[in-house]
Amino acid sequence: MGAVLAMTKDIRQMSDLPAALNPDPWESASEAARSVAGFREALVSPLAELVNNGASINHAAALLKAQLDGGMANPRTLHLARVLGSKGLSVPNIKRWLSAYLKGDKASLLPKYTGRVRQDYGWEARAVALYNIPGKPGYADVASRLIEEGFEDVTESRVKRYLKALPATLGEFSPARIGPHLHRLTRQKFQRRSLTEVLVGExxxxxxxxxxxxxxxxxxxxxxxxxxxxxxxxxxxxxxxxxxxxxxxxxxxxxxxxxxxxxxxxxxxxxxxxxxxxxxxxxxxxxxxxxxxxxxxxxxxxxxxxxxxxxxxxxxxxxxxxxxxxxxxxxxxxxxxxxxxxxxxxxxxxxxxxxxxxxxxxxxxxxxxxxxxxxxxxxxxxxxxxxxxxxxAELKPVSVEIDMAAIARPREECTVSRQTVRLHNRFYFAEALALYDAKKVDVEYDLHHDDRVWIFDKKGRFVVEAKLVNKIGVLPASRLEEGRDRRLQGQIKRLERKADEARARRHDPLSADDQFTALDSLGPLLPPPPPPPPSGEVIHIDLLSWKDDK
Incomplete structure (x- = not known):
């Protein structure tokens, strides 16, 4: 329950719930919007007397529209029409404003008014918490859970409408539902890379x-x-x-x-x-x-x-x-x-x-x-x-400047000892290495053939080509083959461990005899029954002969 409360708290911090958004449209409206509502109220207020005297709202709205179109309205009404703009002065709009005025609903006269304020049923925060779990429950699932937890006035349609109106940070693709990492990758902005200053091949x-x-x-x-x-x-x-x-x-x-x-x-x-x-x-x-x-x-x-x-x-x-x-x-x-x-x-x-x-x-x-x-x-x-x-084709090549065959030759640092270098359990000899005894050199080798290596000093200058003289153990001629052999041995070891585990699982950890022994060792689950009452207090009734005796 503590985790649910923590999630609810986090959700409230992320965004206000729709039930709490703009609880009173008039109070949250700007001054400009309220001014527009005031002009609309002043425009339709004279029509209220006609409606109160028996005219219909449709006829009253049509009359005002005809007067405005014909220029026969009084100067005050014409001025209000110019302030509001002629585009919005249609018969349906005048009817809507007049109905709102008669009901005393000032909020309906506001620009972009979308309807009445939603009623808060009390289960909204819990619905958001249930909806925003990684299991991604559906609308019907959330409604069912709310009913199970004892909330009132819960219907699937109400829950669905409410959850669909949630902000994006709490909706179907919220971080809590799809995970923060996926949300960052798919829903949040990212830095776009520009290649304007980059050259071809750079x-x-x-x-x-x-x-x-x-x-x-x-x-x-x-x-x-x-x-x-x-x-x-x-x-x-x-x-x-x-x-x-x-x-x-x-x-x-x-x-x-x-x-x-x-x-x-x-x-x-x-x-x-x-x-x-x-x-x-x-x-x-x-x-x-x-x-x-x-x-x-x-x-x-x-x-x-x-x-x-x-x-x-x-x-x-x-x-x-x-x-x-x-x-x-x-x-x-x-x-x-x-x-x-x-x-x-x-x-x-x-x-x-x-x-x-x-x-x-x-x-x-x-x-x-x-x-x-x-x-x-x-x-x-x-x-x-x-x-x-x-x-x-616009490439301006930066030349490699070395033998093409040597590009894919890796290098490693080795120490010269007795005119030889040791690399990957192989010894390579060259007389010129006597000048580099006990010094570190870079050894360049071929992945496919191990019969020779190329020696370079630490300044990158070529020294000598050394020949293979000895191997430790049985090694293949190709380092790639050696790597494949090493990988094969690893695969065999892993398979052997898997086989050992399968053999161990073959034997049941508990046999049937072990289970019966364990059951026998268990004490009684209930206390022993109380002793029978004394014989003097016992009433003996023969149920077979009792009816006949009566």
């Missing part, structure tokens, strides 16, 4: 998105959804780089960004990315060896839980879903939230029976590449009828 916005369709996994052939990592230029809407992987990771981010840099030989000044580990890991953001610092790329971190800040790329992913994924492979493998649930449920059965066929990952890549080329050459309203490709 900022890349990056994010990952799981494709809304199934393809065959390259290794298992089972259905899976690839992860699409994209970097888009917000100024032009052009997508300079993208990458498809099994899951979003630091490596997929680096490959997508390096693909954009290799494809167009251009280094952006800024990247606008999430604050998650896939975009802010040490491999990318380290001050000395990170991918961003190597190319002097500034990082703008999007605020958590604020999709408006990434509207450019979120809108692009929506376009990919609607324009490409829904039609890929004839639309038979689409799995978005608006896909027919029945079709999604039957995917596994249809695949097993051959009614549907999974496209390969290469088919998806080819289809997406073809669609993206089409997208780049379609005029867009936000670009004033120009295409993203036409806008991208």
């Amino acid at each position: 900022i890349y916005a990056g994010d990952g998105h799981t494709a809304d369709c199934y393809v065959a996994h390259p290794n298992t052939g089972k259905p899976f959804r690839p992860e699409l990592t994209v970097f888009i230029d917000p100024k032009s809407g052009f997508v300079p780089g993208w990458w498809l992987t099994e899951a979003e990771s630091t490596v997929s981010t680096m490959f997508a960004l390096s693909h954009a840099m290799r494809q167009h030989n251009h280094v952006p000044a800024w990247v606008y990315v999430d604050r998650g580990p896939g975009y802010r890991a040490k491999l990318l953001s380290d001050e000395f060896t990170g991918f961003y610092s190597r190319f002097d790329i500034g990082v703008i971190g999007a605020l958590p839980g604020n999709p408006h800040g990434k509207g450019w790329i979120e809108r692009f992913f929506r376009t990919v879903r609607d324009k490409h994924d829904k039609f890929f492979a004839g639309g038979t493998v689409y799995c978005g939230d608006d896909m027919a649930p029945e079709t999604n449920r039957r995917l596994s059965a249809d695949l097993a029976m051959g009614r549907r066929t999974l496209p390969s990952l290469k088919q998806y890549v080819d289809s997406f590449t073809h669609w993206l080329e089409h997208y780049h050459n379609q005029p867009q309203d936000k670009l004033d009828g120009r295409t993203p490709a036409q806008m991208w």
Whole structure:
């Protein structure tokens, strides 16, 4: 009950309830509105005598209108008509003003008067409190609850009219009903971004998105959804780089960004990315060896839980879903939230029976590449009828200035010892490293091949190419393969823990014997019955022979 009272208090602080809004329209009206009401009263007051003498309100109003139109009214009436304006002096309005004057209702003569003051039934505050809970009860549910709690004069129609008249902060989409975070995202203002001063290619916005369709996994052939990592230029809407992987990771981010840099030989000044580990890991953001610092790329971190800040790329992913994924492979493998649930449920059965066929990952890549080329050459309203490709043609490239093959090579800091460096449980040797013994160097490596690394001093100058001389344990030749093995071991461990939990749940925590033993150990729930009264006070009656004896 305390929580309900607190909610009611908060609701009262947010906005006055409609029953308390303008309880007396005349008292809350402005001086100008009251003056208009006074002029209307003075205009129709002479007609009251006609009505009192037997004339109808309709005839009295029509008579005044005819006199005003013909200019036959007295100077006072003509002056009042000019003050009020001829547009509002219609027969229906004169009838309404005359009726209000006869009833003594001054408020009805006010401009924009909407009707009588609503009666307060006493359940309004409680209705608002019930309506503004996260369960989102309906009007009928609130009315039923009010009746159950003993409130009088409650009907569904009254509750519905009252709740529909609530201010937006207490209505259907109030923060209490839909949650403050969603209310802030969908109902409150947000800061719009301007790209007027931004140059083409100056900022890349990056994010990952799981494709809304199934393809065959390259290794298992089972259905899976690839992860699409994209970097888009917000100024032009052009997508300079993208990458498809099994899951979003630091490596997929680096490959997508390096693909954009290799494809167009251009280094952006800024990247606008999430604050998650896939975009802010040490491999990318380290001050000395990170991918961003190597190319002097500034990082703008999007605020958590604020999709408006990434509207450019979120809108692009929506376009990919609607324009490409829904039609890929004839639309038979689409799995978005608006896909027919029945079709999604039957995917596994249809695949097993051959009614549907999974496209390969290469088919998806080819289809997406073809669609993206089409997208780049379609005029867009936000670009004033120009295409993203036409806008991208205005790019003034900032050259990468290094070997294109080296762009996607990550770096890590290592210490030289005995002309060798140790990296990821691998040892690399070069005679020139004798000059750097016990010193820290930056080691650049290839994710696909581990037979060599490239050594740079702390000033970024190339030193030597070191060869692999030894491995600790059994390691694959590719660091990507090593990562896949590590991920596989983690998956196996998690599955083993799940199997152990299932085995443990197989045994009932309480057997039937345990339950019977527990029941026997319980004492009597009721006190023992009192002893019978003494035999002298007992009256013995034989019910079978009592009637015959009588």
